[in-house]
Amino acid sequence: MSHSSPASSEITFVQHHDDGTFKKTVRKVTIILSVVTIIELLCGLAIFKLGHGSHVAVLMIKGLVTILSLAKAFYITSYFMHLGDEIRNFIMTIIVPLLLFVWFIAAFLIDGNSWRTMKNTEAGSKPAPTEQVEKGVAPGAEK
Amino acid sequence: MSSAAIPAGTKWWSGGKSPFNLSYGKMMMWYFLMSDAFTFGAFLIAYGTTRFSANYWPDPNHVFDSAPFIHGGAPLVFVSIMTFILIVSSVTMVLAVHEGHNMNRKGVEKYMLWTILGGLAFLGCQAWEWTHLLTGENAVLVNGEIVEMATTVKVNPWGDVVPGMMHNGHQVTTPGPVAFGGFFFGITGFHGFHVLSGVVINIIMYIKTRLGHFDQRGHYEMIEKAGLYWHFVDLVWVFVFLCFYLI
Incomplete structure (x- = not known):
């Protein structure tokens, strides 16, 4: 062939x-x-x-x-x-830039986690425990 | 691996040849796919950030628990069919590329047709799933009243259950996080659009194969480039499947 x-x-x-x-x-x-x-x-x-x-x-x-x-x-x-x-040489030009994802994922997930922690403080938008179900608002839903 | 086949003493950067041993087109397809990976990555990471910032997020096993003829209670069934369709169409694409290396036009035609069929089957599955979510009505408690709610980019019924409240034999829930629909339809839609464009590219490649264009050129590199794109679509689905359906 x-x-x-x-x-x-x-x-x-x-x-x-x-x-x-x-x-x-x-x-x-x-x-x-x-x-x-x-x-x-x-x-x-x-x-x-x-x-x-x-x-x-x-x-x-x-x-x-x-x-x-x-x-x-x-x-x-x-x-x-x-x-x-x-x-x-070519494999490296593909793989090395993708290492940026290590920072990308870590930084943004940590950021999201910290955002939740801040929301749940008294200074944040923490809903009163009884309020959620009465108003029909999901816990953690955006207001 | 390739290293054994490299002629001894090759000086890649001495000029007169591609330092990456690739044609311009194939190299640029790789760099396009890398940039596309960052686009998908950014979407999925935005979804991850939002999910990490929420106290409550819908359970995928509850949202995606239906298939044609199965109304609820069957998590992972339909999406596993979709996943296997894409894996199989990836395999037929590999076979088409290999037939191209062997300059076997009939073989390329056969496997391109199977690949196109796989792509269309996947798109059909996605159309069913979107229709199911966009038209499926669920009882939701809003401001003390029960309303019927579908999954859209604006609202969705996937909030927590309201304890002890039933409506027509179904648990009443609260509205789910607003961002859920936008992320789901946005990211699976962007992926589905890649599948659609991949199918169109594959159809063009099939026609060009039939017309004998690649035999005239003496090589089937266009099939390889279309193949790279098609495998990338499968690769992205691995992560969409992971982020939306598994975890």
Whole structure:
């Protein structure tokens, strides 16, 4: 079977996977993605059964689901999008800027948490305990 | 991995070749997708900030507990179908790209059609879910009166239950946090718009394949670029699924 030529004369080499290796890799990654998704769904079911309080078990399951999602993201980009086949210099220009997300997520979630703490003080907009249900206002709903 | 295939002593920055071993178009597709990741990230982080700042937030297992022919009590069922549809359409896209490497036009056509079908199936599921939320009426207590409320960007019925109050056999609730509908419809809508544009791009690629444009060029790189976009849509769904349905 003929292979395609490089899309541009500026490309030094083209990564070709033979059909056997390719099929094996795709099968492996598909199975990994499906199994991880099923585990995530089981975690979601566990959260449902445990109730939605913020107790430690639920928080830990949520952390686990987040890590599993990051694993799925790795398999999709590395194998399906073939980022793993690119040269290292290029991979770094994609991965390093994404590290900004570490600050981005941490800073804004901490900010949201601090906002809630301030709202719940007497100086904030803390509703009186009996007021909520009588007026039909959800606790924490914006006024 | 690639490192073994790099010709020994290659000087990437000596000129006359791409220092990233990529065509301009494919490299720019990657950088576009990175910027798109920050757009989605900003939306999801805004949602996270609002959620962290609220004392109460609706339970996704309660909001998304229906599927066609199942009226409530089935959390995660419908969204898992949507997730698997996207995974499968990602796999068929990988297969289309591989057939392109082998210059097998019939193979590319076949797998592009399956990918397009997967995208349309996902959009159909999303249309059902939006319709279900926008038209589903729930009893809500507002200013001491019971009103029927759907999930929109302005109001939603997903507040706490009012203890001991029933209406037509259903628990009466208070109105939910106003931001819930806006974030849900905004972010899933933005993702759905990406799926829609991905389907349109894939249809164009299918037509160009059929017309033999890529055989004339001697390569199927356009299928690879469309594939990158399509996988990115799947990648974003991993996080939309995580943030809205699982946690």
